[in-house]
Amino acid sequence: MDILFKERLLLNANMSKKIAIDQQVKRFYKYLKTNGNIEKLGTNSDNRAEPIHRWFSFLPGFSHAFVRTTLGYFYPHENEANIVTVHDPFMGSATTAVAGRNYGINVVGNESNQFLYEIGRAKTHLIRNIEQLPLIKQNILEVAERKWRKQDISKENMLLRKCYDWPFLKKLVELREIYRSKLVPDEFKPYVFLTISSLLSRCSHVGISIPYVSWSHERIAEEPLELFGKIFDHIKEDLSAAGNQDNVVVKIYQHDSRVQNNKIKEKSVDFIFTSPPYLNNFDYGEALKVYSYFWGFTKDWHDITEKVRKKSLTCATTHYKELLYKSKSPKDILGEEFISDAPKTTRIIIDKVNLITKARSKKNRKKSFDILTVLYFKDMYNVLSEMHRVLKNNSLCFITIGDSAPYGVYVPTDEILGRLAVEIGFSKYSLGTLRTRGKKWLNLTHRHKVTLRESLLVLRK
Ligand SMILES: C[S@@+](CC[C@H](N)C(=O)[O-])C[C@H]1O[C@@H](n2cnc3c(N)ncnc32)[C@H](O)[C@@H]1O
Structure with missing residues (x-):
């Protein structure tokens, strides 16, 4: 019998004696x-x-x-x-x-x-059709590749326009449009939401979130469409490995x-x-504002x-x-x-x-x-x-x-x-x-x- 199991038995036996839990x-x-x-x-x-x-x-x-x-x-x-x-x-x-x-x-x-809340929902979302994920990815990337140049980003929030190079912002906005379209079936939408959200920090040339947007923190921005593919592959891999958790x-x-x-x-x-x-004066609203502006949850x-x-x-x-x-x-x-x-x-x-x-x-x-x-x-x-x-x-x-x-x-x-x-x-x-x-x-x-x-x-x- 392993030690933990013994302790558990002890705990159960002594449930009424509160002291057991303290020990x-x-x-x-x-x-x-x-x-x-x-x-x-x-x-x-x-x-x-x-x-x-x-x-x-x-x-x-x-x-x-x-x-x-x-x-x-x-x-x-x-x-x-x-x-x-x-x-x-x-x-x-x-x-x-x-x-x-x-x-x-x-x-x-x-x-x-x-x-x-949406991130949590996506991370705990379960689907039966894991095998369809590569096809969903392929469809999204094909359309994004074809259409991102035509995106008009002049009306995007000023903060977003400052955090991203314009071609990258166009790609992110195109991905958002695809996410909202019928091209992504409802059951896959949480994963697409999560993947695009993950791109938001990694595709910016500044630190966008914690604790605040940090203009002095220059970094190398990753290319959105390539990164989208990588994160989506992780999702497929991890869901397959997790097995049935119904x-x-x-x-x-x-x-x-x-x-x-x-x-x-x-x-x-x-x-x-x-x-x-x-x-400690950490403002989660402020720290997450690039995300919430991008998704339209807040605007100012x-x-x-x-x-x-x-x-x-x-x-x-x-x-x-x-x-x-x-x-x-x-x-x-x-x-x-x-x-x-x-x-x-x-x-x-x-x-x-x-x-x-x-x-x-x-x-x-x-x-x-x-x-x-x-x-x-x-x-x-x-x-x-x-x-x-x-x-x-x-x-x-x-x-x-x-x-x-x-x-x-x-x-x-x-x-x-x-x-x-x-x-x-x-x-x-x-x-x-x-x-x-x-x-x-x-x-x-x-x-x-x-x-x-x-x-x-x-x-x-
Ligand atoms: C320290 S973080 C928790 C991090 C979490 N353990 C994790 O691993 O991601 C605190 C969280 O509480 C949330 N929060 C703040 N006030 C809240 C409230 N009144 N009700 C529910 N959640 C709240 C914040 O949005 C933030 O996500």
């Missing part, structure tokens, strides 16, 4: 540390060469191996689709969904960003995880594995605010109007429910926020990191409450999260979230460090010198 988490953390490079787990670096995960590179993503190792540890028998469901409320590029499905476990999740249910909702998702029933999930946005700053930022966790100062909160105290912003459910965490947050306000006025800085901090924890209160609702009793929730230091004031986001979770009903939290962060910014004179970390926060219901 298991401790042992698991040790196991992570001794088996491989723990520093990489919170990053997407090993997804780039991995089947399916490699179709679209998403820098804020975590490692597919992290999901796989964790599920393998807690559910040592593959193909437990008939009993186990894992939930990810911040699905991003669907790493959890793909890794969970490959392992034979059901996955349910939310993603609020329309573009990423028995596993994967469901991703385009949904804001701060709000109850009625499609996910109370106490219906066995495990949560996720990574929410960090309190105002649109990004209305359609992306307002539906996301508040994690950047661009997500709200400072004026709306300026005259309010942190307590007013948190609201009565938060304060009465989590009085101890309220005090910790208010102390931190007061320090940030002081540091801000001392440095005479514009960005309202103090308000941002309050709004972030208020949003996470709603997210944690919803996680608690959907999780079965005694079950675990794994959260990869970074801490913060707005204006140099250290905010242990991971620890505060752990305390908040316990105050709203989780029975215990534990923390382990995955890696240190932020070292490459240490030389910037206007930036704080606090060393940050990325942690694994484990909650038990």
Whole structure:
């Protein structure tokens, strides 16, 4: 009998004794540390060469191996689709969904960003007619080759016209037109959408996405039609290798995880594995704007605010109007429910926020990191409450999260979230460090010198 199987039996036998799960988490953390490079787990670096995960590179993503190792540890028998469901409320590029499905476990999740939701749908889309993919590719490339020169790109968004050389933009626009036409049967459209989206970063001569369009970051743009063929071949190859996964249910909702998702029933999930946005002023709407402009999901700053930022966790100062909160105290912003459910965490947050306000006025800085901090924890209160609702009793929730230091004031986001979770009903939290962060910014004179970390926060219901 292997060790993992023994542990599983022990866990089942002791389900009522909550202590068994805590010991298991401790042992698991040790196991992570001794088996491989723990520093990489919170990053997407090993997804780039991995089947399916490699179709679209998403820098804020975590490692597919992290999901796989964790599920393998807690559910040592593959193909437990008939009993186990894992939930990810911040699905991003669907790493959890793909890794969970490959392992034979059901996955349910939310993603609020329309573009990423479509990417996740494509990566988890299954078709029977894999053999038709080469023909679809050939048809698309033949038409594109013939017609791209006639494309009129003068009305394309100015940003797109700056990010691509004109012949490349014409090819991308032609591919988009083909995607929207009847030439691509509906069941293949998700793959074509994903492939064109992947071209958008690789065919530009500048860094288009993370964290912002970076004009100084000159790079060699790849030729769109040739690259389209290559990525499409990967899709065929990876789908063929994955085999039949019809028995596993994967469901991703385009949904804001701060709000109850009625499609996910109370106490219906066995495990949560996720990574929410960090309190670090990273604006996903801004970072993904080239994609969302290209697909017409948004067209300008105002649109990004209305359609992306307002539906996301508040994690950047661009997500709200400072004026709306300026005259309010942190307590007013948190609201009565938060304060009465989590009085101890309220005090910790208010102390931190007061320090940030002081540091801000001392440095005479514009960005309202103090308000941002309050709004972030208020949003996470709603997210944690919803996680608690959907999780079965005694079950675990794994959260990869970074801490913060707005204006140099250290905010242990991971620890505060752990305390908040316990105050709203989780029975215990534990923390382990995955890696240190932020070292490459240490030389910037206007930036704080606090060393940050990325942690694994484990909650038990
Ligand atoms: C750190 S990323 C998750 C990355 C993911 N683990 C992966 O491997 O691709 C956080 C994600 O949360 C999404 N998000 C932000 N606010 C959200 C909300 N309120 N509800 C659902 N998703 C949200 C963002 O769009 C982003 O994709």
